[in-house]
Amino acid sequence: MNKLLVTVDIVLFTLLERRLQVLLIKRLAPPFVGSYALPGGFVLEDESLDAAAQRELHEETGVDASNGDVYLEQLYTFGEPGRDPRGRVVTVAYYALVSNSQILKAGTDASDASWFAVDELPQLAFDHTQIIEYAHRRIRNKLDYTSVGFELLPEKFTLTELQVVHEAILGEKLDKRNFRRKILQQGIVEATKELQKAGRKPAQLYRFSS
Amino acid sequence: MNKLLVTVDIVLFTLLERRLQVLLIKRLAPPFVGSYALPGGFVLEDESLDAAAQRELHEETGVDASNGDVYLEQLYTFGEPGRDPRGRVVTVAYYALVSNSQILKAGTDASDASWFAVDELPQLAFDHTQIIEYAHRRIRNKLDYTSVGFELLPEKFTLTELQVVHEAILGEKLDKRNFRRKILQQGIVEATKELQKAGRKPAQLYRFSS
DNA sequence: TCAAAAGTGTTGAAGATACACCCATGG
């Protein structure tokens, strides 16, 4: 009948500069002052774990997961004694996927937050390096049998943008023709009537079809 | 800085009568007196979550997971407020796979424990039905890309026994020739020099090769 | 001699991989 401290930490991914990146927050209080750490915090008495994750995500990063357009999923629970020098803390880790456009909406008021490429992380507080690796592994596997890729893109996107997402997550180049064939014959995207006019040559915009 | 009750619950699977079965314990104390529930209990101040799961498994079922021959893996953490009428309880669920022979070794001193086929569960306490479904789904998926099946068998086994394990987990019949070819060309089993003499026709015994 | 489980190959379909060129646009 032993009560323990329970926190949620969130590995927030996005795609920036064609690379998979994670949001980290510089710690202002001990322990690990000055190190970067995952956004997160304590679970309140009367909120679910998912709700706590949503709340912390919003408080610390400005990203709003309460409407359906942020993918948020429980990852794993870390509870080694000694993983937090302040005492026994059990952390339920989550990961979240947001598009570039949602980040901009969220604004940068969480001032000590910055993005880091997953393969170039700084030294992190606690066991957060391990948690991020675990999350990265999870989405890599998930890409094989689901359509998580869309969660990192805005509502409308080109197939090349989707391919870049897959390449960033998998860490390898994909063949353009094979990729397009696979996505199209899976029937999980549908063409919109719009073209992206930004680039050199206008590209067909697609949207995710449930 | 809110402390919460943290428990571990274990979904212990085995294969009995060619069916996937789960160990349940009849509750003697409120709430849910007389209902069946998963074995589990509170996490102590200075033990890891894995250690707590191992300890509870041993205390409540007699199964010893401290040597390597029980497969024990964290499943998911359930923390809805209201899932336990006594108050806020966060449960880190685990699942474990044991062979028939390990059960017999463990003995039946945990007197109010009984096995139930996963597809014929009684009414359960708390949200334990949901936890078992989650665990069942996990091992079904895992069967596609790993070799969890072995964990439900003794060290030496025939290919037909392995096939029965797969069929019990997947809930469908498999083609014998296709199954054997797949397993053999994966190279994850090796033939021993022994034959099983029990049945009608002697069968080659295999063992798992790491 | 019968019942029960062991063991064994082939074919066709579907899915995955490798691979190269032309086109439209903006600078």
Added chain:
DNA sequence: CCATGGGTGTATCTTCAACACTTTTGA
């Protein structure tokens, strides 16, 4: 006019699915 990214098809290989009969043994 050139650099950039958009867009397209085919041949091959690998993988998966369907399918039936013979053998050994104990009762």
